[in-house]
Amino acid sequence: MTMNIQLATTDTDIRKCWKALQALRPHLVEADFVDLLKEMLAEGYQLAFIEGPNGYAESIIGFRYLQFTFNGKHFYIDDLSTLPEARGQGQGGALLDYVCDLARQKGYQVVTLDSGHHRFTAHRLYLNKGFTISSHHFSKTL
Numbered sequence: 001m002t003m004n005i006q007l008a009t010t011d012t013d014i015r016k017c018w019k020a021l022q023a024l025r026p027h028l029v030e031a032d033f034v035d036l037l038k039e040m041l042a043e044g045y046q047l048a049f050i051e052g053p054n055g056y057a058e059s060i061i062g063f064r065y066l067q068f069t070f071n072g073k074h075f076y077i078d079d080l081s082t083l084p085e086a087r088g089q090g091q092g093g094a095l096l097d098y099v100c101d102l103a104r105q106k107g108y109q110v111v112t113l114d115s116g117h118h119r120f121t122a123h124r125l126y127l128n129k130g131f132t133i134s135s136h137h138f139s140k141t142l
Contacts, residue, residue: 003050003090003091003094004050004051005048005049005050005094005095005098006048006049006050006051007046007047007048008037008041008047008048008049008060009041011034011038013047013049014033014034014037014047015033015034015056016049016051016055016056016057017037017047017049017056017057018030018033018056019056019083020049020056020057020058020059020060020081020082020083021033021060021062021079021081023081023082023083023084024079024080024081025079025081040062043064044064044065045063045064046062046063046064047060047061047062047079048060048061048062048063048095048098048099049061050091050094050095052083052086058082058083058085058086058091059081059082059083059086059091059092059094059095060079060080060082060095061077061079061080061092061095061096061098061099062077062078062079062080063075063076063077063078063099063111064076064078066112071109071110071112072108072109072110073106073107073108073109074103074108074109074110074111074112075099075102075103075108075111075112076111076112076113077096077099077111077112077113080092080095080096080113080122092125093125093128093129096125096126096129097129099111100129111131113126113131114137
C-alpha cells in the first residue's frame with residue numbers, strides 16, 4: 001500500500017496535524033498550535049503527515065536536523081504519532097522510513113529519537129525498524 005507523505009508547510013497543513021499530534025502531546029493547546037508549529041518550523045523543525053480520507057492527518061512525524069560531536073549530522077525525531085483508529089496500518093513505519101531515507105539522501109549516518117520508557121508498542125516498532133537502545137536520556141525540570 002503506497003502512502004502519500006506530505007510536508008506541512010501551510011497553516012492549513014498544520015491544522016490538519018492537530019489531532020494526531022495532540023494524541024501524543026495532550027498538554028498542547030489547540031488555540032496556540034499553529035503559532036507554536038510555525039515558530040518551530042522557522043527553527044528547522046519539519047512536520048510530515050499522512051492524510052486520511054477524512055481530510056486530516058492520521059499519522060505525523062516531526063523531526064529536525066542536529067549535529068553533535070558524538071554522532072555527527074543527523075535527524076532527531078521529536079514526534080511520531082498515529083491516531084488510535086488508524087494504528088496497525090503501517091503509517092508510523094512508513095513515516096520512519098521516510099525520515100531515514102531523507103537522512104540517507106543527505107549523507108547522514110544516523111537518525112535518533114527519545115521515547116518514554118512506558119511506550120512498549122512504540123519501542124517494538126523502533127526495534128523492528130532497526131533502531132537500537134543506545135543511551136538513557138536525562139532531564140531536569142527547573
